[in-house]
Amino acid sequence: MTLPAPLILLVHGPNLNLLGERNPAVYGTTTLVDIEADVAGAANARGATVLAFQSNHEGALIDFLHQHRKIAAGVVINAGAYTHTSVALRDAIEAVQLPVVEVHLSNTHAREAFRHVSLIAPVCLGQVTGLGRAGYGVAVQLLLDHVATRDGAAAR
Numbered sequence: 279m280t281l282p283a284p285l286i287l288l289v290h291g292p293n294l295n296l297l298g299e300r301n302p303a304v305y306g307t308t309t310l311v312d313i314e315a316d317v318a319g320a321a322n323a324r325g326a327t328v329l330a331f332q333s334n335h336e337g338a339l340i341d342f343l344h345q346h347r348k349i350a351a352g353v354v355i356n357a358g359a360y361t362h363t364s365v366a367l368r369d370a371i372e373a374v375q376l377p378v379v380e381v382h383l384s385n386t387h388a389r390e391a392f393r394h395v396s397l398i399a400p401v402c403l404g405q406v407t408g409l410g411r412a413g414y415g416v417a418v419q420l421l422l423d424h425v426a427t428r429d430g431a432a433a434r
């Protein structure tokens with residue numbers, strides 16, 4: 279029997295639609311299109327597929343997670359500023375019961391104090407911060423390693 283390809287949700291929070299247009303000193307010149315191509319390439323190479331979504335609205339991000347919770351194997355998320363503020367997004371991540379890897383382009387720990395706290399980190403598998411565009415590839419590998427290990431253990 280052939281198993282379906284695992285689906286990774288790639289979620290981008292507020293203002294990340296502007297990546298590459300402004301603030302290159304902090305976020306580089308990479309665009310969301312570049313990141314989505316990187317993530318799709320890394321996932322496809324391991325037999326997984328990707329569904330990407332960006333929103334500037336907290337509820338839309340939560341709805342997207344809810345709507346895809348039963349068909350996804352895991353999530354890579356850069357929640358943008360909601361990382362530091364959103365109890366609702368934290369609760370949604372916990373509720374969907376999917377492995378989630380948190381990504382930040384910049385090193386949030388080297389920036390303003392309010393960026394040092396992630397409300398979502400305690401309900402995520404892990405956090406990749408400060409590696410720029412490359413961090414997304416790392417996150418995909420971590421997520422797929424986790425899924426393979428978990429599914430392998432469940433099958434034994």
Ligand code: CA2
Binds near residue numbers: 298300359360381383
């Ligand atoms: O470093 C990251 O990836 C962040 O998640 C980016 C968020 C910030 O609030 C987090 O603390 C760290 C902000 C994304 C804003 O993106 C922009 C893109 C272009 C121009 C201005 C902002």
